[in-house]
Amino acid sequence: MYEPIRAKSVHSTVDGPNPDFPHRSREEELDIQLAGHLAALLAVTDELRATQPSADLDKAAERLAEQVGRLRGGRTPVRAPMSGRREKNATGMHRRAHALAGRALVVAASRADTAAAILAAERMDAHTAALDPRELASR
Numbered sequence: 071m072y073e074p075i076r077a078k079s080v081h082s083t084v085d086g087p088n089p090d091f092p093h094r095s096r097e098e099e100l101d102i103q104l105a106g107h108l109a110a111l112l113a114v115t116d117e118l119r120a121t122q123p124s125a126d127l128d129k130a131a132e133r134l135a136e137q138v139g140r141l142r143g144g145r146t147p148v149r150a151p152m153s154g155r156r157e158k159n160a161t162g163m164h165r166r167a168h169a170l171a172g173r174a175l176v177v178a179a180s181r182a183d184t185a186a187a188i189l190a191a192e193r194m195d196a197h198t199a200a201l202d203p204r205e206l207a208s209r
Contacts, residue, residue, distance in 0.1 A: 100181040105141035107174035108134055108186065111193060114167040116149055122160060130193060137186050161201060168197040 094102075112134040119127045138147040171193040178187035 097181060100177055101141050104174060104177040104181065104183065104186055105138050107170055107177060108138045108141070108190075109147050111167060111170040111174060111190075112138060112147060112149070114163055114170060115193075118160065118163050118167065121163075126196065130196070133189055134193075137189060141186075164197045164200045168194055168201070171197065 112131060115127055115131045115134060119131060135147055135149070139145060171190045175187055175190035175194065178184075178190055
C-alpha cells in the first residue's frame with residue numbers, strides 16, 4: 071500500500087547529535103529561564119523603587135540582583151536608570167511583579183533551587199500585601 075522510504079529523512083538526524091550545533095542541558099535551560107524571570111522582576115522592582123522608595127524594595131532588589139548574577143555565572147545584571155517609561159499605576163506594577171515572581175517560583179521549584187524559590191515566594195507575598203484587597207477580589 072505504501073512505498074518504503076528509501077532516502078534519509080531531512081527532518082531528523084539519524085547519526086546522532088551534530089557537534090557543530092550547541093546543545094544545552096535541561097538544567098542550563100532552566101537556569102536561563104529563571105535568570106530571565108528574576109531579571110524582569112528586578113526591572114519592575116527598580117520601577118517601583120523609583121515611584122515608591124522603601125527599604126524593603128531596596129533589599130529585594132539587592133537579593134534579586136545577587137540571584138540573577140549567580141544564575142548567569144557571576145555576571146551582574148544590567149540595571150537601566152529609571153528615567154525612561156514609568157508606569158503611573160503602582161497597582162499595575164505590583165500585579166506585574168506578582169505574576170513575574172510566580173513564574174520565577176514555578177521555574178525555581180522545577181529546578182529545585184531553594185534560594186530562588188524562597189525569594190520568589192517572598193516577593194509574591196510582598197506584592198500581594200501591597201495590592202488593595204478590592205484588586206485581589208477582582209482577579
